[in-house]
Amino acid sequence: MGMEETWDLVVIGSGGAAMAAGIEARSRGKSVLLVEHGVLGGTCLNVGCIPSKNLLAAAGRRHRALVNPFPGLPTGAGGVDLAALMAQKQELIDRLRQAKYTDVAEAHGFPVMYGHARFVDEQTLEVDGERVAGAAYIVATGSAAHIPALPGMDTIDPLTSTTAMELQDIPSSMVVLGGGYVGLEQAQLWSQLGVAVTLVGRLAPHAEPEVADVLRTVFADDGITVVEERAVALERTADGAVLVRTERGAQLTGQRLLVATGRHANTDDLGLDDAGVHTDDRRFITVDAHQRTSNPRIFAAGDVSGAPQYVYVAAQTGHAAAAGALGRPTTVDYRGLPSVTFTTPQLASAGLTEQQALAAGHECDSRVLDAQDIPRSLANRDTRGTLKVVVDAHTRKILGVHAALDGAGDVMLAATYAIKFGLTVDDLADTWAPYLTMSEALRICAGLFRSDMPTSCCA
Ligand SMILES: Cc1cc2nc3c(=O)[nH]c(=O)nc-3n(C[C@H](O)[C@H](O)[C@H](O)COP(=O)(O)OP(=O)(O)OC[C@H]3O[C@@H](n4cnc5c(N)ncnc54)[C@H](O)[C@@H]3O)c2cc1C
Numbered sequence: 001m002g003m004e005e006t007w008d009l010v011v012i013g014s015g016g017a018a019m020a021a022g023i024e025a026r027s028r029g030k031s032v033l034l035v036e037h038g039v040l041g042g043t044c045l046n047v048g049c050i051p052s053k054n055l056l057a058a059a060g061r062r063h064r065a066l067v068n069p070f071p072g073l074p075t076g077a078g079g080v081d082l083a084a085l086m087a088q089k090q091e092l093i094d095r096l097r098q099a100k101y102t103d104v105a106e107a108h109g110f111p112v113m114y115g116h117a118r119f120v121d122e123q124t125l126e127v128d129g130e131r132v133a134g135a136a137y138i139v140a141t142g143s144a145a146h147i148p149a150l151p152g153m154d155t156i157d158p159l160t161s162t163t164a165m166e167l168q169d170i171p172s173s174m175v176v177l178g179g180g181y182v183g184l185e186q187a188q189l190w191s192q193l194g195v196a197v198t199l200v201g202r203l204a205p206h207a208e209p210e211v212a213d214v215l216r217t218v219f220a221d222d223g224i225t226v227v228e229e230r231a232v233a234l235e236r237t238a239d240g241a242v243l244v245r246t247e248r249g250a251q252l253t254g255q256r257l258l259v260a261t262g263r264h265a266n267t268d269d270l271g272l273d274d275a276g277v278h279t280d281d282r283r284f285i286t287v288d289a290h291q292r293t294s295n296p297r298i299f300a301a302g303d304v305s306g307a308p309q310y311v312y313v314a315a316q317t318g319h320a321a322a323a324g325a326l327g328r329p330t331t332v333d334y335r336g337l338p339s340v341t342f343t344t345p346q347l348a349s350a351g352l353t354e355q356q357a358l359a360a361g362h363e364c365d366s367r368v369l370d371a372q373d374i375p376r377s378l379a380n381r382d383t384r385g386t387l388k389v390v391v392d393a394h395t396r397k398i399l400g401v402h403a404a405l406d407g408a409g410d411v412m413l414a415a416t417y418a419i420k421f422g423l424t425v426d427d428l429a430d431t432w433a434p435y436l437t438m439s440e441a442l443r444i445c446a447g448l449f450r451s452d453m454p455t456s457c458c459a
Helices: 016-027 042-046 049-066 082-108 181-192 209-221 311-325 354-359 375-379 408-420 425-429 440-447
Strands: 006-012 032-036 112-114 117-119 125-127 130-139 143-145 173-177 196-200 225-227 231-236 242-246 251-254 256-259 263-265 298-300 338-341 346-351 364-370 386-392 398-405
Touching: 006 016, 006 311, 016 032, 016 042, 016 082, 016 130, 016 311, 032 130, 042 049, 042 082, 042 311, 049 082, 049 181, 130 311, 173 181, 173 242, 173 251, 181 196, 181 209, 181 256, 181 338, 196 242, 196 251, 209 225, 209 346, 209 386, 209 398, 242 256, 298 311, 338 408, 346 408, 354 364, 354 386, 354 398, 364 440, 375 440, 386 425, 386 440, 398 408, 398 440, 408 440, 425 440
Parallel strands: 006 032, 006 130, 032 112, 130 298, 173 196, 173 256, 196 225
Antiparallel strands: 117 125, 125 130, 143 263, 231 242, 242 251, 338 346, 346 398, 364 386, 386 398
Protein backbone atom coordinates (compact mmCIF):
# COMPACT_ATOMS: atom_id res chain seq x y z
CA MET A 1 0.00 0.00 0.00
CA GLY A 2 2.74 2.44 -0.82
CA MET A 3 2.63 5.98 -2.07
CA GLU A 4 4.27 4.96 -5.34
CA GLU A 5 1.46 2.60 -6.33
CA THR A 6 -1.47 3.80 -8.44
CA TRP A 7 -4.68 1.93 -7.83
CA ASP A 8 -7.25 1.51 -10.57
CA LEU A 9 -9.82 2.55 -7.98
CA VAL A 10 -9.72 3.98 -4.47
CA VAL A 11 -12.93 3.81 -2.44
CA ILE A 12 -13.52 5.91 0.68
CA GLY A 13 -15.54 3.89 3.19
CA SER A 14 -16.00 0.23 4.07
CA GLY A 15 -19.78 -0.08 4.36
CA GLY A 16 -22.25 -1.70 1.97
CA ALA A 17 -21.52 0.69 -0.88
CA ALA A 18 -17.74 0.44 -0.56
CA MET A 19 -17.71 -3.36 -0.27
CA ALA A 20 -19.87 -3.70 -3.38
CA ALA A 21 -17.54 -1.33 -5.24
CA GLY A 22 -14.52 -3.38 -4.15
CA ILE A 23 -16.12 -6.64 -5.27
CA GLU A 24 -17.20 -5.12 -8.59
CA ALA A 25 -13.72 -3.77 -9.32
CA ARG A 26 -12.05 -7.09 -8.53
CA SER A 27 -14.56 -9.00 -10.68
CA ARG A 28 -13.33 -6.79 -13.53
CA GLY A 29 -9.72 -7.66 -12.75
CA LYS A 30 -8.89 -4.18 -11.44
CA SER A 31 -6.88 -3.20 -8.37
CA VAL A 32 -8.89 -1.47 -5.65
CA LEU A 33 -8.17 -0.07 -2.21
CA LEU A 34 -10.75 0.77 0.47
CA VAL A 35 -10.01 3.52 3.01
CA GLU A 36 -11.77 3.54 6.38
CA HIS A 37 -11.31 6.00 9.25
CA GLY A 38 -13.46 4.12 11.72
CA VAL A 39 -14.44 0.50 12.16
CA LEU A 40 -14.65 -1.90 9.22
CA GLY A 41 -18.22 -2.49 8.04
CA GLY A 42 -19.89 0.91 8.24
CA THR A 43 -23.37 1.73 9.48
CA CYS A 44 -25.37 -1.39 8.62
CA LEU A 45 -23.10 -3.81 10.44
CA ASN A 46 -21.95 -1.70 13.36
CA VAL A 47 -24.78 0.64 14.30
CA GLY A 48 -27.64 0.06 11.83
CA CYS A 49 -29.41 -2.96 10.39
CA ILE A 50 -27.66 -5.71 12.30
CA PRO A 51 -27.80 -4.37 15.89
CA SER A 52 -31.32 -2.97 15.45
CA LYS A 53 -32.77 -6.16 13.99
CA ASN A 54 -31.02 -8.29 16.58
CA LEU A 55 -32.31 -6.18 19.48
CA LEU A 56 -35.80 -5.93 17.94
CA ALA A 57 -35.89 -9.71 17.66
CA ALA A 58 -34.96 -9.98 21.33
CA ALA A 59 -37.44 -7.34 22.47
CA GLY A 60 -40.16 -8.87 20.29
CA ARG A 61 -39.54 -12.26 21.90
CA ARG A 62 -40.13 -10.70 25.31
CA HIS A 63 -43.22 -8.88 24.11
CA ARG A 64 -44.77 -12.02 22.64
CA ALA A 65 -44.23 -13.80 25.91
CA LEU A 66 -46.01 -11.00 27.75
CA VAL A 67 -48.99 -10.52 25.42
CA ASN A 68 -49.65 -14.04 24.25
CA PRO A 69 -53.15 -14.11 22.67
CA PHE A 70 -53.74 -17.84 23.16
CA PRO A 71 -55.95 -18.86 26.07
CA GLY A 72 -54.82 -21.90 27.99
CA LEU A 73 -51.16 -21.22 27.37
CA PRO A 74 -49.86 -18.87 30.03
CA THR A 75 -46.49 -17.26 29.38
CA GLY A 76 -44.59 -14.45 31.05
CA ALA A 77 -41.32 -12.60 30.97
CA GLY A 78 -38.79 -11.65 33.61
CA GLY A 79 -36.57 -8.61 33.96
CA VAL A 80 -34.12 -7.53 31.29
CA ASP A 81 -30.37 -7.84 31.71
CA LEU A 82 -29.47 -5.14 29.18
CA ALA A 83 -25.71 -5.61 29.54
CA ALA A 84 -26.04 -9.30 28.57
CA LEU A 85 -28.33 -8.43 25.68
CA MET A 86 -25.84 -5.85 24.41
CA ALA A 87 -22.96 -8.31 24.80
CA GLN A 88 -24.62 -10.92 22.55
CA LYS A 89 -25.37 -8.18 20.02
CA GLN A 90 -21.70 -7.15 19.98
CA GLU A 91 -20.64 -10.76 19.60
CA LEU A 92 -22.90 -11.06 16.54
CA ILE A 93 -21.48 -7.86 15.04
CA ASP A 94 -17.89 -8.99 15.59
CA ARG A 95 -18.62 -12.39 14.05
CA LEU A 96 -20.29 -10.85 11.00
CA ARG A 97 -17.52 -8.26 10.61
CA GLN A 98 -15.06 -11.11 10.25
CA ALA A 99 -17.24 -13.30 7.99
CA LYS A 100 -18.90 -10.64 5.83
CA TYR A 101 -16.22 -7.97 5.60
CA THR A 102 -12.69 -9.05 6.57
CA ASP A 103 -12.92 -12.50 4.97
CA VAL A 104 -14.81 -11.19 1.93
CA ALA A 105 -12.28 -8.44 1.23
CA GLU A 106 -9.52 -11.00 1.51
CA ALA A 107 -11.29 -13.53 -0.73
CA HIS A 108 -11.85 -10.94 -3.45
CA GLY A 109 -8.36 -9.55 -3.02
CA PHE A 110 -8.69 -5.95 -1.94
CA PRO A 111 -6.95 -4.36 1.05
CA VAL A 112 -8.45 -1.91 3.53
CA MET A 113 -6.29 0.99 4.64
CA TYR A 114 -7.15 2.68 7.93
CA GLY A 115 -7.04 6.46 8.13
CA HIS A 116 -8.95 9.62 7.29
CA ALA A 117 -9.34 10.28 3.58
CA ARG A 118 -9.49 13.77 2.20
CA PHE A 119 -9.11 15.26 -1.30
CA VAL A 120 -6.54 17.99 -1.61
CA ASP A 121 -7.34 18.90 -5.21
CA GLU A 122 -9.26 17.52 -8.19
CA GLN A 123 -6.83 14.63 -8.67
CA THR A 124 -5.28 13.94 -5.30
CA LEU A 125 -6.43 12.04 -2.26
CA GLU A 126 -4.58 11.94 1.03
CA VAL A 127 -5.06 9.46 3.83
CA ASP A 128 -3.83 10.90 7.12
CA GLY A 129 -1.72 13.27 5.05
CA GLU A 130 -0.17 10.59 2.87
CA ARG A 131 -0.91 10.64 -0.85
CA VAL A 132 -2.89 7.65 -2.16
CA ALA A 133 -3.15 7.64 -5.94
CA GLY A 134 -6.13 6.25 -7.81
CA ALA A 135 -7.06 6.44 -11.48
CA ALA A 136 -10.61 6.95 -10.17
CA TYR A 137 -12.27 7.42 -6.79
CA ILE A 138 -15.56 6.53 -5.15
CA VAL A 139 -16.88 8.40 -2.14
CA ALA A 140 -18.93 5.97 -0.06
CA THR A 141 -18.73 7.71 3.30
CA GLY A 142 -22.33 7.14 4.36
CA SER A 143 -24.43 9.19 6.75
CA ALA A 144 -24.75 9.82 10.47
CA ALA A 145 -27.56 10.67 12.86
CA HIS A 146 -28.48 14.32 12.68
CA ILE A 147 -29.25 16.25 15.86
CA PRO A 148 -31.59 19.15 15.01
CA ALA A 149 -30.61 22.51 16.50
CA LEU A 150 -33.76 22.92 18.60
CA PRO A 151 -33.66 25.50 21.38
CA GLY A 152 -32.42 23.77 24.53
CA MET A 153 -30.81 20.83 22.73
CA ASP A 154 -27.44 21.93 24.11
CA THR A 155 -28.69 21.51 27.68
CA ILE A 156 -29.29 17.79 27.33
CA ASP A 157 -27.37 14.73 26.30
CA PRO A 158 -29.51 13.20 23.57
CA LEU A 159 -29.28 9.60 22.51
CA THR A 160 -29.25 8.60 18.84
CA SER A 161 -30.03 5.12 17.53
CA THR A 162 -26.27 4.52 17.70
CA THR A 163 -25.77 5.42 21.36
CA ALA A 164 -29.14 4.02 22.48
CA MET A 165 -28.11 0.61 21.18
CA GLU A 166 -25.00 0.81 23.38
CA LEU A 167 -26.84 1.52 26.66
CA GLN A 168 -25.97 -0.83 29.50
CA ASP A 169 -28.83 0.22 31.81
CA ILE A 170 -32.47 0.54 30.91
CA PRO A 171 -33.88 4.04 31.31
CA SER A 172 -37.29 4.25 32.97
CA SER A 173 -38.75 6.46 30.25
CA MET A 174 -37.79 7.90 26.92
CA VAL A 175 -39.04 10.49 24.44
CA VAL A 176 -38.30 9.53 20.85
CA LEU A 177 -38.18 12.41 18.36
CA GLY A 178 -39.09 11.34 14.83
CA GLY A 179 -41.58 8.83 13.41
CA GLY A 180 -39.58 7.64 10.40
CA TYR A 181 -38.33 4.09 10.28
CA VAL A 182 -35.48 4.52 12.73
CA GLY A 183 -37.74 6.33 15.24
CA LEU A 184 -40.51 3.73 14.93
CA GLU A 185 -38.12 0.83 15.41
CA GLN A 186 -36.39 2.43 18.37
CA ALA A 187 -39.70 3.42 20.00
CA GLN A 188 -41.01 -0.12 19.85
CA LEU A 189 -37.70 -1.71 20.76
CA TRP A 190 -37.39 0.25 23.98
CA SER A 191 -41.08 -0.04 24.78
CA GLN A 192 -40.91 -3.81 24.46
CA LEU A 193 -37.91 -3.86 26.79
CA GLY A 194 -40.06 -2.14 29.41
CA VAL A 195 -39.32 1.56 28.91
CA ALA A 196 -42.25 4.03 29.01
CA VAL A 197 -41.95 5.55 25.52
CA THR A 198 -43.43 8.73 24.06
CA LEU A 199 -43.00 9.25 20.33
CA VAL A 200 -43.10 12.83 19.07
CA GLY A 201 -43.49 13.41 15.33
CA ARG A 202 -45.62 12.33 12.43
CA LEU A 203 -45.88 8.56 12.44
CA ALA A 204 -44.65 6.84 9.24
CA PRO A 205 -45.05 10.04 7.18
CA HIS A 206 -44.31 8.37 3.85
CA ALA A 207 -46.44 5.25 4.31
CA GLU A 208 -49.91 4.73 2.82
CA PRO A 209 -52.40 6.14 5.35
CA GLU A 210 -54.11 2.75 5.87
CA VAL A 211 -50.76 1.23 6.75
CA ALA A 212 -49.72 3.99 9.14
CA ASP A 213 -53.11 3.66 10.87
CA VAL A 214 -52.38 0.05 11.80
CA LEU A 215 -49.20 1.05 13.58
CA ARG A 216 -51.03 3.86 15.37
CA THR A 217 -53.43 1.27 16.78
CA VAL A 218 -50.70 -1.16 17.74
CA PHE A 219 -48.57 1.52 19.42
CA ALA A 220 -51.64 2.68 21.37
CA ASP A 221 -52.41 -0.93 22.40
CA ASP A 222 -48.81 -1.38 23.50
CA GLY A 223 -48.85 1.74 25.64
CA ILE A 224 -46.60 3.91 23.47
CA THR A 225 -47.81 7.51 23.63
CA VAL A 226 -47.77 9.05 20.16
CA VAL A 227 -47.90 12.83 19.78
CA GLU A 228 -47.98 13.68 16.10
CA GLU A 229 -46.66 17.19 16.40
CA ARG A 230 -43.39 18.94 15.84
CA ALA A 231 -41.10 19.43 18.81
CA VAL A 232 -40.11 23.08 19.12
CA ALA A 233 -38.04 23.32 22.30
CA LEU A 234 -36.30 21.19 24.91
CA GLU A 235 -35.42 21.68 28.54
CA ARG A 236 -33.57 19.82 31.22
CA THR A 237 -35.78 19.51 34.28
CA ALA A 238 -34.63 19.90 37.89
CA ASP A 239 -34.43 16.14 38.37
CA GLY A 240 -32.30 15.70 35.25
CA ALA A 241 -35.08 14.49 32.97
CA VAL A 242 -35.90 15.94 29.55
CA LEU A 243 -38.93 18.04 28.78
CA VAL A 244 -40.06 18.40 25.17
CA ARG A 245 -42.44 21.17 24.13
CA THR A 246 -44.43 20.75 20.92
CA GLU A 247 -45.81 23.28 18.47
CA ARG A 248 -49.27 23.08 20.01
CA GLY A 249 -48.02 23.41 23.56
CA ALA A 250 -47.88 19.77 24.69
CA GLN A 251 -45.19 19.09 27.31
CA LEU A 252 -43.72 15.62 27.35
CA THR A 253 -41.10 14.28 29.69
CA GLY A 254 -38.76 11.34 29.71
CA GLN A 255 -35.63 10.30 31.50
CA ARG A 256 -33.81 10.22 28.15
CA LEU A 257 -34.33 11.76 24.73
CA LEU A 258 -33.65 9.71 21.60
CA VAL A 259 -33.31 11.77 18.44
CA ALA A 260 -34.28 10.05 15.17
CA THR A 261 -35.11 12.97 12.91
CA GLY A 262 -33.00 12.00 9.95
CA ARG A 263 -29.40 11.54 8.94
CA HIS A 264 -26.85 13.88 7.43
CA ALA A 265 -24.28 13.04 4.78
CA ASN A 266 -20.71 12.40 5.92
CA THR A 267 -19.27 15.08 3.65
CA ASP A 268 -17.46 17.32 6.12
CA ASP A 269 -13.70 17.30 6.09
CA LEU A 270 -13.52 15.36 2.83
CA GLY A 271 -12.12 18.22 0.76
CA LEU A 272 -15.03 17.99 -1.67
CA ASP A 273 -14.87 21.68 -2.54
CA ASP A 274 -11.16 21.39 -3.34
CA ALA A 275 -11.95 18.38 -5.50
CA GLY A 276 -14.74 20.17 -7.37
CA VAL A 277 -17.40 17.75 -6.14
CA HIS A 278 -20.77 19.44 -5.82
CA THR A 279 -23.17 18.79 -2.98
CA ASP A 280 -26.84 19.74 -2.61
CA ASP A 281 -28.32 22.10 -0.03
CA ARG A 282 -28.27 19.27 2.56
CA ARG A 283 -24.61 18.45 1.76
CA PHE A 284 -25.41 15.13 0.05
CA ILE A 285 -23.21 14.58 -3.01
CA THR A 286 -24.96 15.31 -6.29
CA VAL A 287 -24.68 12.38 -8.72
CA ASP A 288 -26.10 11.58 -12.14
CA ALA A 289 -27.82 8.29 -13.04
CA HIS A 290 -24.39 6.64 -13.32
CA GLN A 291 -23.32 7.76 -9.82
CA ARG A 292 -20.90 10.25 -11.38
CA THR A 293 -20.19 13.47 -9.46
CA SER A 294 -19.29 16.86 -10.96
CA ASN A 295 -15.65 15.67 -11.02
CA PRO A 296 -15.40 13.03 -13.82
CA ARG A 297 -12.82 11.00 -11.87
CA ILE A 298 -14.93 10.83 -8.74
CA PHE A 299 -18.09 8.77 -8.25
CA ALA A 300 -20.29 8.52 -5.16
CA ALA A 301 -22.47 5.71 -3.82
CA GLY A 302 -24.70 4.82 -0.90
CA ASP A 303 -26.24 7.15 1.66
CA VAL A 304 -23.78 9.97 0.94
CA SER A 305 -25.02 10.17 -2.66
CA GLY A 306 -28.57 10.92 -1.54
CA ALA A 307 -29.78 7.44 -2.50
CA PRO A 308 -32.62 5.88 -0.47
CA GLN A 309 -31.05 4.87 2.84
CA TYR A 310 -31.09 1.07 2.62
CA VAL A 311 -28.02 -1.11 2.56
CA TYR A 312 -29.16 -2.98 -0.56
CA VAL A 313 -29.42 0.39 -2.34
CA ALA A 314 -25.96 1.28 -1.03
CA ALA A 315 -24.67 -2.00 -2.50
CA GLN A 316 -26.32 -1.54 -5.90
CA THR A 317 -25.12 2.04 -6.21
CA GLY A 318 -21.65 0.83 -5.17
CA HIS A 319 -21.63 -1.72 -8.00
CA ALA A 320 -22.83 0.92 -10.46
CA ALA A 321 -20.28 3.48 -9.28
CA ALA A 322 -17.40 1.02 -9.62
CA ALA A 323 -18.54 -0.10 -13.06
CA GLY A 324 -18.83 3.55 -14.13
CA ALA A 325 -15.51 4.55 -12.62
CA LEU A 326 -13.88 1.70 -14.53
CA GLY A 327 -15.39 2.73 -17.84
CA ARG A 328 -18.72 0.86 -17.95
CA PRO A 329 -21.49 3.34 -17.07
CA THR A 330 -24.35 1.52 -15.34
CA THR A 331 -27.61 2.70 -13.80
CA VAL A 332 -29.51 1.31 -10.84
CA ASP A 333 -33.02 0.08 -11.62
CA TYR A 334 -35.26 1.28 -8.80
CA ARG A 335 -38.45 -0.39 -10.08
CA GLY A 336 -40.20 -2.23 -7.29
CA LEU A 337 -37.72 -1.05 -4.63
CA PRO A 338 -38.83 -2.57 -1.32
CA SER A 339 -38.57 -0.98 2.10
CA VAL A 340 -39.25 -2.49 5.50
CA THR A 341 -39.68 -1.05 8.96
CA PHE A 342 -38.99 -3.89 11.36
CA THR A 343 -41.64 -3.11 13.92
CA THR A 344 -44.28 -5.64 14.96
CA PRO A 345 -46.22 -5.73 12.71
CA GLN A 346 -43.71 -4.86 10.04
CA LEU A 347 -44.50 -1.91 7.78
CA ALA A 348 -43.35 -2.72 4.30
CA SER A 349 -43.80 -1.53 0.78
CA ALA A 350 -42.59 -2.09 -2.75
CA GLY A 351 -43.02 0.32 -5.63
CA LEU A 352 -45.28 3.35 -5.63
CA THR A 353 -47.87 4.60 -3.18
CA GLU A 354 -51.17 5.73 -4.65
CA GLN A 355 -50.03 9.34 -4.34
CA GLN A 356 -46.71 8.66 -6.05
CA ALA A 357 -48.48 6.75 -8.84
CA LEU A 358 -50.83 9.68 -9.44
CA ALA A 359 -47.92 12.12 -9.39
CA ALA A 360 -46.15 9.92 -11.96
CA GLY A 361 -49.13 10.34 -14.29
CA HIS A 362 -50.84 6.98 -13.78
CA GLU A 363 -54.55 6.66 -13.60
CA CYS A 364 -54.62 4.18 -10.79
CA ASP A 365 -56.90 1.86 -8.97
CA SER A 366 -56.31 0.31 -5.55
CA ARG A 367 -57.80 -2.20 -3.13
CA VAL A 368 -57.24 -2.59 0.58
CA LEU A 369 -57.45 -5.97 2.31
CA ASP A 370 -58.05 -5.98 6.04
CA ALA A 371 -56.21 -8.59 8.09
CA GLN A 372 -59.67 -9.83 9.22
CA ASP A 373 -59.77 -11.39 5.75
CA ILE A 374 -56.31 -12.96 5.86
CA PRO A 375 -56.40 -16.57 7.12
CA ARG A 376 -52.86 -16.36 8.55
CA SER A 377 -53.80 -13.35 10.67
CA LEU A 378 -56.92 -15.14 11.95
CA ALA A 379 -54.89 -18.23 12.83
CA ASN A 380 -52.38 -16.01 14.65
CA ARG A 381 -55.21 -14.39 16.63
CA ASP A 382 -53.90 -10.98 15.61
CA THR A 383 -55.93 -9.17 12.97
CA ARG A 384 -54.39 -5.74 13.35
CA GLY A 385 -53.05 -5.43 9.81
CA THR A 386 -53.70 -4.45 6.24
CA LEU A 387 -52.41 -4.88 2.71
CA LYS A 388 -52.97 -2.47 -0.16
CA VAL A 389 -52.34 -3.04 -3.85
CA VAL A 390 -52.03 -0.14 -6.29
CA VAL A 391 -52.37 -0.87 -10.03
CA ASP A 392 -52.44 1.08 -13.26
CA ALA A 393 -56.14 1.32 -14.17
CA HIS A 394 -55.49 0.76 -17.87
CA THR A 395 -52.80 -1.91 -18.01
CA ARG A 396 -53.76 -3.50 -14.65
CA LYS A 397 -50.03 -3.81 -13.94
CA ILE A 398 -48.97 -3.74 -10.29
CA LEU A 399 -47.44 -0.39 -9.35
CA GLY A 400 -47.17 -0.75 -5.60
CA VAL A 401 -47.86 -3.01 -2.64
CA HIS A 402 -48.00 -1.73 0.94
CA ALA A 403 -48.64 -3.63 4.12
CA ALA A 404 -48.62 -3.59 7.88
CA LEU A 405 -48.52 -7.27 8.73
CA ASP A 406 -46.49 -9.81 10.60
CA GLY A 407 -43.92 -10.78 7.97
CA ALA A 408 -44.85 -7.95 5.59
CA GLY A 409 -41.19 -7.60 4.63
CA ASP A 410 -41.14 -11.14 3.25
CA VAL A 411 -44.39 -10.52 1.37
CA MET A 412 -42.61 -7.70 -0.46
CA LEU A 413 -40.22 -10.01 -2.28
CA ALA A 414 -43.11 -11.30 -4.42
CA ALA A 415 -44.39 -7.74 -4.80
CA THR A 416 -41.00 -6.58 -6.06
CA TYR A 417 -40.93 -9.39 -8.65
CA ALA A 418 -44.48 -8.52 -9.73
CA ILE A 419 -43.65 -4.86 -10.20
CA LYS A 420 -40.27 -5.29 -11.82
CA PHE A 421 -41.43 -7.92 -14.29
CA GLY A 422 -44.68 -6.19 -15.16
CA LEU A 423 -47.21 -8.67 -13.75
CA THR A 424 -50.85 -7.66 -13.77
CA VAL A 425 -53.28 -7.98 -10.92
CA ASP A 426 -54.83 -10.92 -12.84
CA ASP A 427 -51.46 -12.67 -12.90
CA LEU A 428 -51.37 -12.41 -9.12
CA ALA A 429 -54.97 -13.54 -8.67
CA ASP A 430 -54.39 -16.55 -10.94
CA THR A 431 -51.04 -17.66 -9.47
CA TRP A 432 -50.51 -20.10 -6.60
CA ALA A 433 -50.17 -18.76 -3.11
CA PRO A 434 -49.57 -21.27 -0.31
CA TYR A 435 -52.51 -21.35 2.09
CA LEU A 436 -51.92 -19.94 5.54
CA THR A 437 -48.90 -17.94 4.61
CA MET A 438 -48.97 -14.18 4.97
CA SER A 439 -47.96 -13.77 1.32
CA GLU A 440 -51.33 -15.24 0.38
CA ALA A 441 -52.68 -11.78 1.23
CA LEU A 442 -51.25 -10.63 -2.10
CA ARG A 443 -53.37 -13.11 -4.04
CA ILE A 444 -56.51 -12.40 -2.00
CA CYS A 445 -56.12 -8.65 -2.42
CA ALA A 446 -55.57 -9.09 -6.18
CA GLY A 447 -58.88 -10.98 -6.24
CA LEU A 448 -60.65 -7.92 -4.81
CA PHE A 449 -60.08 -6.14 -8.14
CA ARG A 450 -62.52 -8.69 -9.68
CA SER A 451 -65.04 -9.07 -6.90
CA ASP A 452 -65.45 -7.89 -3.35
CA MET A 453 -67.50 -10.96 -2.41
CA PRO A 454 -66.07 -12.83 0.59
CA THR A 455 -63.66 -15.67 -0.13
CA SER A 456 -63.72 -19.18 1.30
CA CYS A 457 -60.50 -20.99 2.18
CA CYS A 458 -58.45 -20.52 -1.02
CA ALA A 459 -61.59 -20.31 -3.14
C1 LIG B 1 -30.61 2.31 13.14
C2 LIG B 1 -30.52 1.97 11.68
C3 LIG B 1 -31.14 0.84 11.20
C4 LIG B 1 -31.08 0.51 9.85
N1 LIG B 1 -31.70 -0.62 9.42
C5 LIG B 1 -31.64 -0.97 8.11
C6 LIG B 1 -32.26 -2.16 7.64
O1 LIG B 1 -32.86 -2.92 8.40
N2 LIG B 1 -32.16 -2.46 6.33
C7 LIG B 1 -31.50 -1.66 5.45
O2 LIG B 1 -31.44 -1.97 4.28
N3 LIG B 1 -30.90 -0.51 5.87
C8 LIG B 1 -30.95 -0.15 7.18
N4 LIG B 1 -30.32 0.99 7.60
C9 LIG B 1 -29.64 1.86 6.61
C10 LIG B 1 -28.27 1.31 6.21
O3 LIG B 1 -27.55 0.99 7.37
C11 LIG B 1 -27.51 2.34 5.38
O4 LIG B 1 -28.30 2.76 4.29
C12 LIG B 1 -26.21 1.76 4.82
O5 LIG B 1 -25.47 1.14 5.83
C13 LIG B 1 -25.38 2.84 4.14
O6 LIG B 1 -24.20 2.28 3.64
P1 LIG B 1 -23.03 3.16 3.01
O7 LIG B 1 -22.04 2.19 2.46
O8 LIG B 1 -23.61 4.19 2.14
O9 LIG B 1 -22.39 3.96 4.24
P2 LIG B 1 -21.84 3.47 5.66
O10 LIG B 1 -22.20 2.07 5.95
O11 LIG B 1 -22.22 4.52 6.64
O12 LIG B 1 -20.26 3.48 5.47
C14 LIG B 1 -19.52 4.65 5.37
C15 LIG B 1 -18.13 4.40 5.94
O13 LIG B 1 -17.27 5.47 5.54
C16 LIG B 1 -16.40 5.78 6.62
N5 LIG B 1 -15.92 7.15 6.40
C17 LIG B 1 -16.66 8.29 6.41
N6 LIG B 1 -15.87 9.36 6.12
C18 LIG B 1 -14.62 8.87 5.91
C19 LIG B 1 -13.38 9.48 5.57
N7 LIG B 1 -13.29 10.77 5.32
N8 LIG B 1 -12.29 8.68 5.45
C20 LIG B 1 -12.38 7.34 5.67
N9 LIG B 1 -13.54 6.73 5.98
C21 LIG B 1 -14.63 7.47 6.10
C22 LIG B 1 -17.28 5.62 7.84
O14 LIG B 1 -16.50 5.42 9.01
C23 LIG B 1 -18.10 4.39 7.47
O15 LIG B 1 -17.51 3.20 7.91
C24 LIG B 1 -30.36 1.34 8.96
C25 LIG B 1 -29.71 2.49 9.43
C26 LIG B 1 -29.79 2.81 10.77
C27 LIG B 1 -29.09 4.05 11.27
